[in-house]
Amino acid sequence: MFRRAFWFTTGAAAGVWATTKVNRKLRKLQPDSLAAQAVDKAVESGHRLRQFALDVRTGMADREEQLHDALGLGETGDVRELPAPRSRTVLEPQYRHTRTTGQARLTGPTGNEDH
Template sequence: MFRRTFWFTAGAAAGVWATTKVNRKLKQLTPESLAAQAANKAIETGHRIKDLALDVRAGMLQREAELGEALGLEVPVDHDPELPAQRRLAALPYTKYSYNRNEDH
């Protein structure tokens, strides 16, 4: 009698456990749940890309400072690593005669 009660209880517990697992998996596969999971992954990827961009920017500023120091250029004191620095175009000396490669032909 105790054996039957034990196996009945064990079977009922296994059935409840399996039903719970299946219901959880079915809830994860609904369109709303899949859309939420995709949105969360997209947000996480966006944060990782932003972190990568900030790391690249910090490395770029560090290397730019190293190059500026090696070349004897002034390094701007107030620079914000969040915002890109303004670029200055190098002024080329004006020559009276400019070279046009199409004039030779």
């Protein structure tokens, strides 16, 4: 008799638990609940984006301050002179004779013909 009562109680408890879980899941899948969840996610994403933008601004200000210090651009107005820009030479293409045709062809940096 005790075993039957135990298993009956266990079955009833499992049924109540399963019914509660199913009802909760169904309520979450109703259109009103889905809309509320979407709004919550959008608001949360907005807060995260705003925090990211604030972090980027803070990082930019810190980096700008570091660059000002490195370049000697202080608030006193004293400016160090920057080094002169380096001149850049234009690389001319290299032409070589090929043995088979005798024509001049453009070759790449490895000497292989570019097609």
